[in-house]
Amino acid sequence: MRVNENILISSLTTMRLGGPARYVIEIEKPEEIPDAYGFAETYNLPTFVLGGGANTIGHDEGFNGVIIINRIRGIAESTEDDVTTLKVFGGELWDNAVEYAASKSLTGIEGLSKIPGLAAAAPVQNIGAYGQEVSDTLSEIDVYDSVTRVFKTMTHDQLNFGYRRSILNTTEKNRYFVISITLKLKQGEMSRPFYNSLERYITEKGVTDFSPQSIRNIVSQIRADKLPDPLEKASSGSFFKNISLTEEEAEKARDKGYPIHQKKDGYIINSGWLIEQAGLKGELIHGMRVSDKASLILINESAKSYNDLAKARDEIIGKVYDKFGYWLEQEPVEIP
Ligand SMILES: Cc1cc2nc3c(=O)[nH]c(=O)nc-3n(C[C@H](O)[C@H](O)[C@H](O)COP(=O)(O)OP(=O)(O)OC[C@H]3O[C@@H](n4cnc5c(N)ncnc54)[C@H](O)[C@@H]3O)c2cc1C
Numbered sequence: 001m002r003v004n005e006n007i008l009i010s011s012l013t014t015m016r017l018g019g020p021a022r023y024v025i026e027i028e029k030p031e032e033i034p035d036a037y038g039f040a041e042t043y044n045l046p047t048f049v050l051g052g053g054a055n056t057i058g059h060d061e062g063f064n065g066v067i068i069i070n071r072i073r074g075i076a077e078s079t080e081d082d083v084t085t086l087k088v089f090g091g092e093l094w095d096n097a098v099e100y101a102a103s104k105s106l107t108g109i110e111g112l113s114k115i116p117g118l119a120a121a122a123p124v125q126n127i128g129a130y131g132q133e134v135s136d137t138l139s140e141i142d143v144y145d146s147v148t149r150v151f152k153t154m155t156h157d158q159l160n161f162g163y164r165r166s167i168l169n170t171t172e173k174n175r176y177f178v179i180s181i182t183l184k185l186k187q188g189e190m191s192r193p194f195y196n197s198l199e200r201y202i203t204e205k206g207v208t209d210f211s212p213q214s215i216r217n218i219v220s221q222i223r224a225d226k227l228p229d230p231l232e233k234a235s236s237g238s239f240f241k242n243i244s245l246t247e248e249e250a251e252k253a254r255d256k257g258y259p260i261h262q263k264k265d266g267y268i269i270n271s272g273w274l275i276e277q278a279g280l281k282g283e284l285i286h287g288m289r290v291s292d293k294a295s296l297i298l299i300n301e302s303a304k305s306y307n308d309l310a311k312a313r314d315e316i317i318g319k320v321y322d323k324f325g326y327w328l329e330q331e332p333v334e335i336p
């Protein structure tokens with residue numbers, strides 16, 4: 001394992017904020033994981049598991065603890081009957097898994113193309129886009145349990161997935177180190193109707209090839225037009241979650257003319273729409289730009305500190321609440 005000292009969190013996260021982490025340990029083999037936790041224990045320091053930092057924000061004072069990062073890479077494939085199993089090691093870029101699957105005409109994750117970050121983080125908030133979520137195809141994950149200090153396998157059902165949620169970011173937050181994730185995929189293609197902007201693109205361009213590779217290319221194109229490239233612009237992607245509503249709440253919102261979308265497990269109102277209607281689209285607030293292409297995204301244009309981000313966030317939350325009575329909830333995780 002590689003132990004590094006005093007590494008700026010701003011250099012490890014796509015929002016590019018945050019002071020120094022006392023130690024950063026990079027894991028290259030599963031056997032090293034207990035040693036990394038043992039190291040933290042020896043120095044009596046807290047731990048935080050980080051991936052590519054695309055959904056994580058650092059604080060100005062840094063982190064007086066040990067950040068542990070999964071650098072174990074590789075994809076193992078096996079096929080039984082018509083199901084192909086991909087075991088993706090957590091240090092692999094998530095998008096490499098999508099590219100691999102699409103190149104083999106395997107459907108199930110092509111809508112999740114180009115989501116930044118590592119495979120290990122995909123189940124944590126149950127990444128989703130264009131009508132797919134990783135939980136649709138994930139069968140199990142291999143983890144190290146930092147509490148009981150054992151390696152174990154957790155099944156899909158044990159992870160209790162929901163919209164941008166699993167036990168890994170709720171009840172069991174910071175407990176498990178994800179080593180690898182296992183996906184079950186089949187040859188085939190997504191079927192119509194596709195999710196909003198994907199369906200619009202397909203209709204407008206008269207696309208008839210719905211193969212995983214074709215959908216991957218289209219999703220990549222839509223994303224490139226709409227979303228900031230983390231290498232060029234600092235952001236954490238969607239900064240706010242969409243708002244989940246009960247059937248009754250959805251009915252009331254519909255009566256007020258708000259656009260409501262039905263999901264697998266309930267209803268949502270798009271927080272980007274609320275931000276836009278609150279007149280904030282394209283605004284620069286304390287150095288944070290509300291994207292003029294997707295209002296859910298905050299781009300760090302000139303924020304100097306976490307404090308600037310927090311002020312911008314709170315102002316946006318306040319304005320949306322004053323206008324609509326909904327509280328926006330932040331999506332990215334904060335390093336304590
Ligand atoms: C431009 C942009 C677009 C985005 N688009 C989308 C999108 O369409 N859909 C979507 O769902 N998300 C999107 N995101 C958010 C982000 O890409 C995902 O949340 C992604 O899974 C984060 O991966 P990461 O490796 O960077 O995780 P990090 O930010 O490093 O970590 C995220 C969480 O996972 C935990 N974690 C990381 N590695 C491990 C591990 N080995 N074991 C246990 N826990 C771990 C961390 O503790 C943290 O809680 C976007 C982000 C950006 C910047």
